Amino acid sequence: MSEQVEHLIRKEYAAGFHTAIDTDTLPPGLNEDVVRFISAKKNEPEWLLEWRLQAFRAWLEMDEPNWAQLNYKAPDYQSISYFSSPKSMEDRPQSLDEVDPKLLETYEKLGIPLHEQEMLAGVAMDVVFDSVSVVTTFREKLSEAGVIFCSISEAVEKYPALVQKHLGSVVPQKDNYFAALNSAVFSDGSFVYIPKGVRCPMELSTYFRINEQNTGQFERTLIVAEEGSHVSYLEGCTAPMRDENQLHAAVVELVANDNAEIKYSTVQNWYPGDEDGKGGIYNFVTKRGVCHTRAKISWTQVETGSAVTWKYPSCVLRGDHSVGEFYSVALTNNYQQADTGTKMIHIGKNTRSTIISKGISAGKSQNTYRGLVRMNPGADGARNYTQCDSLLIGDRCGAHTFPYIESKNPSAVIEHEATTSKVSDDQMFLCQQRGLDPEKAVSMIVNGFCREVFKELPMEFAVEAGKLLEVSLEGSVG
Amino acid sequence: MLRIENLCARVEEKEILKGLNLHVKPGEVHAIMGPNGAGKSTLGSVLAGREAFEVTAGSVAFQGKDLLDLDVEARAHLGLFLAFQYPVEIPGVSNMEFLKSSVDAVRKARGKSDLSSVEFMKLAREASKKVKLDQAFLKRGVNEGFSGGEKKRNEILQMMLLEPSLCILDETDSGLDIDALQTVADGVNAMRSPDRSFVVVTHYQRLLDYIVPDYVHVLAGGKIVKSGDKSLAKELEAKGYSWLDGEVA
Numbered sequence: 001m002s003e004q005v006e007h008l009i010r011k012e013y014a015a016g017f018h019t020a021i022d023t024d025t026l027p028p029g030l031n032e033d034v035v036r037f038i039s040a041k042k043n044e045p046e047w048l049l050e051w052r053l054q055a056f057r058a059w060l061e062m063d064e065p066n067w068a069q070l071n072y073k074a075p076d077y078q079s080i081s082y083f084s085s086p087k088s089m090e091d092r093p094q095s096l097d098e099v100d101p102k103l104l105e106t107y108e109k110l111g112i113p114l115h116e117q118e119m120l121a122g123v124a125m126d127v128v129f130d131s132v133s134v135v136t137t138f139r140e141k142l143s144e145a146g147v148i149f150c151s152i153s154e155a156v157e158k159y160p161a162l163v164q165k166h167l168g169s170v171v172p173q174k175d176n177y178f179a180a181l182n183s184a185v186f187s188d189g190s191f192v193y194i195p196k197g198v199r200c201p202m203e204l205s206t207y208f209r210i211n212e213q214n215t216g217q218f219e220r221t222l223i224v225a226e227e228g229s230h231v232s233y234l235e236g237c238t239a240p241m242r243d244e245n246q247l248h249a250a251v252v253e254l255v256a257n258d259n260a261e262i263k264y265s266t267v268q269n270w271y272p273g274d275e276d277g278k279g280g281i282y283n284f285v286t287k288r289g290v291c292h293t294r295a296k297i298s299w300t301q302v303e304t305g306s307a308v309t310w311k312y313p314s315c316v317l318r319g320d321h322s323v324g325e326f327y328s329v330a331l332t333n334n335y336q337q338a339d340t341g342t343k344m345i346h347i348g349k350n351t352r353s354t355i356i357s358k359g360i361s362a363g364k365s366q367n368t369y370r371g372l373v374r375m376n377p378g379a380d381g382a383r384n385y386t387q388c389d390s391l392l393i394g395d396r397c398g399a400h401t402f403p404y405i406e407s408k409n410p411s412a413v414i415e416h417e418a419t420t421s422k423v424s425d426d427q428m429f430l431c432q433q434r435g436l437d438p439e440k441a442v443s444m445i446v447n448g449f450c451r452e453v454f455k456e457l458p459m460e461f462a463v464e465a466g467k468l469l470e471v472s473l474e475g476s477v478g
Numbered sequence: 479m480l481r482i483e484n485l486c487a488r489v490e491e492k493e494i495l496k497g498l499n500l501h502v503k504p505g506e507v508h509a510i511m512g513p514n515g516a517g518k519s520t521l522g523s524v525l526a527g528r529e530a531f532e533v534t535a536g537s538v539a540f541q542g543k544d545l546l547d548l549d550v551e552a553r554a555h556l557g558l559f560l561a562f563q564y565p566v567e568i569p570g571v572s573n574m575e576f577l578k579s580s581v582d583a584v585r586k587a588r589g590k591s592d593l594s595s596v597e598f599m600k601l602a603r604e605a606s607k608k609v610k611l612d613q614a615f616l617k618r619g620v621n622e623g624f625s626g627g628e629k630k631r632n633e634i635l636q637m638m639l640l641e642p643s644l645c646i647l648d649e650t651d652s653g654l655d656i657d658a659l660q661t662v663a664d665g666v667n668a669m670r671s672p673d674r675s676f677v678v679v680t681h682y683q684r685l686l687d688y689i690v691p692d693y694v695h696v697l698a699g700g701k702i703v704k705s706g707d708k709s710l711a712k713e714l715e716a717k718g719y720s721w722l723d724g725e726v727a
């Protein structure tokens with residue numbers, strides 16, 4: 001990360017700390033009172049409390065989905081605390097010496113600067129206040145352009161009409177079990193609004209978001225791009241975050257109005273558990289965007305973390321000539337399990353979608369692609385192209401592909417290609433004969449396999465993603 | 479440079495090399511000829527350290543070290559280079575990236591300084607000109623969609639950049655037209671030097687018109703059954719391997 005970001009993180013930390021004074025922590029358990037408590041703590045308007053309660057009541061009636069190719073012990077939702085104050089300075093590690101050396105080793109390999117390591121590991125840092133901070137310049141630049149980029153709590157307070165109009169418009173409260181849970185108890189997340197005709201002057205990264213410290217395990221993100229606007233949003237971080245929450249259930253909603261374009265890039269590197277499959281995050285995410293006429297939404301994800309991943313970033317191609325794209329790299333190692341893919345729902349005429357999925361399985365992991373392409377009756381001339389490649393490292397892992405195709409329009413064209421390959425002995429031998437050690441060889445071969453997806457990532461992210469694969473693959477050869 | 483004594487090796491329980499001896503001094507070029515299935519490629523694989531091949535007896539000294547004791551990449555670092563009979567593809571990894579990583583790794587192991595990207599690009603461009611591979615090939619995936627001849631020229635390109643002390647060329651001439659053959663031979667000849675040796679596996683005498691060997695050996699039934707100077711190659715071409723049947727134990 002650049003020096004800029006380093007500065008920023010210190011600042012951001014300062015901000016997070018500043019707002020974290022007046023909190024208590026709820027005991028474990030989930031009921032209506034808990035939902036009311038959360039809403040009250042956040043000074044939310046009545047409509048939002050009602051909205052949360054509707055979600056909660058729906059959730060009570062729902063069953064946890066079990067159709068995915070995943071095998072895990074369902075979390076005990078009553079043993080989770082749904083509101084906790086951020087850790088006080090005394091409770092945090094006082095220096096990097098108190099942080100798990102394994103975690104530090106990984107930071108080292110990813111080349112993360114010390115300050116950033118401290119932030120990621122939750123070390124209690126001196127609060128450095130930098131008056132010419134990047135954040136200030138950054139915010140100024142954005143507001144000049146009329147772009148809103150803030151926490152969703154702040155948005156509820158300052159732009160209630162916008163939030164009320166769009167929240168749940170793409171992922172309704174009752175969409176699925178995890179989305180309902182998120183709607184009832186979401187802690188915080190990002191809000192982005194790009195006015196008509198505006199091209200967002202910079203890439204928006206969660207790094208730059210104020211109050212980051214407090215988002216917790218039920219994150220909620222809403223991005224609205226008005227007519228003809230354009231935004232690129234980066235979520236996540238290549239460094240594994242220290243996190244004690246086992247369950248993560250986020251919701252992301254994107255609205256791309258006529259001729260707007262949203263590019264959403266994710267690097268997910270939550271704790272995957274140890275080599276024996278102990279621990280690790282359960283990551284159940286609902287991400288969906290709606291495209292109006294000639295709008296475009298592009299999802300790019302690099303998923304290497306979490307013990308269990310359940311995630312299907314989707315596009316509803318409502319408007320004619322709208323475009324949806326999904327580029328994915330999902331890597332599993334050791335005992336990780338991933339069931340991930342996308343849904344492309346073609347409603348408008350001449351809508352187009354592209355799906356490029358690269359699954360890499362190593363160790364004893366299981367990696368599943370699950371994708372739906374639906375052509376509705378009105379989707380005249382719609383087209384989809386799907387390419388779905390799996391790469392196996394070793395012979396104890398599994399790769400699975402479940403493409404679902406529903407075509408109700410005879411003029412729609414769907415193309416699907418799938419391959420499964422192995423990192424071959426011949427390839428390894430070639431690399432080693434040319435002087436590369438086996439780990440470097442595997443990571444190079446895997447990076448090559450992912451190239452089509454990496455080229456969709458913003459430049460800086462792409463380099464980090466390459467390094468991330470290398471670290472995630474450790475111990476997968478030999 | 480290289481001293482192979484009584485080398486025996488097997489793959490999947492099958493004995494292939496059965497007491498092979500070969501001595502190569504610095505600067506020498508040795509040609510190895512022999513019928514299909516004789517074990518020529520196996521010899522290359524065993525010397526380079528391929529895992530599937532198990533050495534059951536014998537010894538190999540290379541640059542004064544016990545070669546069989548080293549892992550694959552350490553042998554490469556020490557200066558052993560194998561140009562493959564069937565070069566494999568690595569999709570999505572650009573040739574340039576592959577070459578740079580290899581050169582970096584080898585230079586590092588040899589205690590040489592890192593090359594900057596600019597320096598490296600210059601070397602790579604010069605080398606690709608020498609083997610008549612268009613620069614576009616540097617950007618393409620390693621051997622991805624290359625023709626047979628392009629793959630072989632790419633092997634020579636790698637050899638030039640890695641500056642090995644012992645080059646083993648496994649049928650690098652097979653499948654090449656006469657112009658490509660000339661190009662490959664020119665590449666090899668340009669690299670000949672008093673402290674670099676070559677072991678050239680070939681079926682055809684015509685390659686040896688371009689790369690003139692100091693010695694020619696016939697490998698049959700897992701060992702060297704006849705050695706001689708370059709006239710042996712001509713004799714083989716005229717009489718075929720069956721002429722040697724009596725010499726195969």
Ligand SMILES: Nc1ncnc2c1ncn2[C@@H]1O[C@H](COP(=O)(O)OP(=O)(O)O)[C@@H](O)[C@H]1O
Pocket residue numbers: 489490492494512513514515516517518519520521530
């Ligand atoms: N990986 C392998 N597994 C089983 N048999 C092999 C393998 N590699 C080579 N062989 C066998 O070893 C013998 C020698 O092969 P090779 O060294 O390729 O011969 P040459 O290069 O002289 O034509 C052949 O009978 C071949 O089938």
Ligand SMILES: [Mg+2]
Pocket residue numbers: 518519520563648649
């Ligand atoms: Mg052969």
